[in-house]
Amino acid sequence: MKPATGLALALAVAVVASACSSDSRKTRQMLDGFGGVGTVFKHIYDLAPVSEKEEIEVGEAVAATLLGARPLVDDPSLQRYVNDVGLWIARHSERPDLPWTFGVIDSEHLNAFATPGGTVLVTRGLMRVLRSESELAGVLGHEIAHAVRRHHISAMRKGAMLDLAATGVAVAAAGSGGGELGEALAQATKELYVRGLDRGDEYEADRLGVLYAARAGYDPYGLPGVIQTLSAAPAGDTYVALLFKTHPAPAERLDRLATAMGDRFETCCGRPGDESRFERVMAAPASVPPAGGQNQ
Secondary structure (H helix, E strand, C coil), X not given: CCCXXXXXXHHHHHHHHHHHHHCCHHHHHHHHCCHHHHHXXXXXXXXXXXXXXXXXHHHHXXXXXXXXXXXXXXXXXXXXXXXXXXXXXXXXXXXXXXXXXXXXXXXXXXXXXXXXXXXXEEEHXXXXXXXXXXXXXXXXXXXXXXXXXXXXXXXXXXXXXXHHHHHHHHHHHCCCCHHHHHHHHHHHHHHHHHHCXXXXXXXXXXXXXXXXXXXXXXXXXXXXXXXXXXXXXXCCCCCCHHHHHHXXXXXXHHHHHHHHHCCCCCCCCCCCCCCHHHHHHHHCHHHCCCCCCCCC
């Protein structure tokens, strides 16, 4: 099912208003059947707060959708390593007790994703271009910041998902089956990650990602190093197309970080004494992408 647009969207929004004003029992019962996702959709209409429990539930549904498109790389050592690094950094954030989970997904595209509630996924393509554990720490810190600041939950309240939410309620109010509503909710999830977050959210995640990595003892210049690598990619490179679409330009991100960091990190933080762990894990045969760039 495609999202409503134009006149269809206007009609769907009208349905939403009608459903909300009359507190349509049928609509709400259908949404209740989708757990945390349905609850968050209802909260969008009601402007009610989303609890941490609901945040985690919707994050699990989002993670399931992302992993349905790109499964985890079949490499237990790599997955364990990324979880170890990610969990250590997350403990230095403002929300260390979220059920943090980290993974590497089987895609050659250069990207990383966070879901509400603490799931962080990095593509194998991005892992390939990282040069150190400090760079991995910067990437994970950036994504951890999205979850800490509830950026995706905020996006669900804004125009990025309003039309899709309206579509879902329109389906329910029209008496369509739960399967059709489920498709609308899944489409909403995919659209959110294709459209991306507000630029301000990305700049904030950059700043906090550097801070979390530094608190954990990593070189705070790891994330700027990754952004510099990305800046060298050709604009037409299909492997970075989604990243460039959903994030500010690398040069702008670096300028903002340079201003935010200043010289405050020059001597404040220790440096990891053993980068051999990163090199050893990445050199393992299972971590090396298949020849020819399959699984794209």
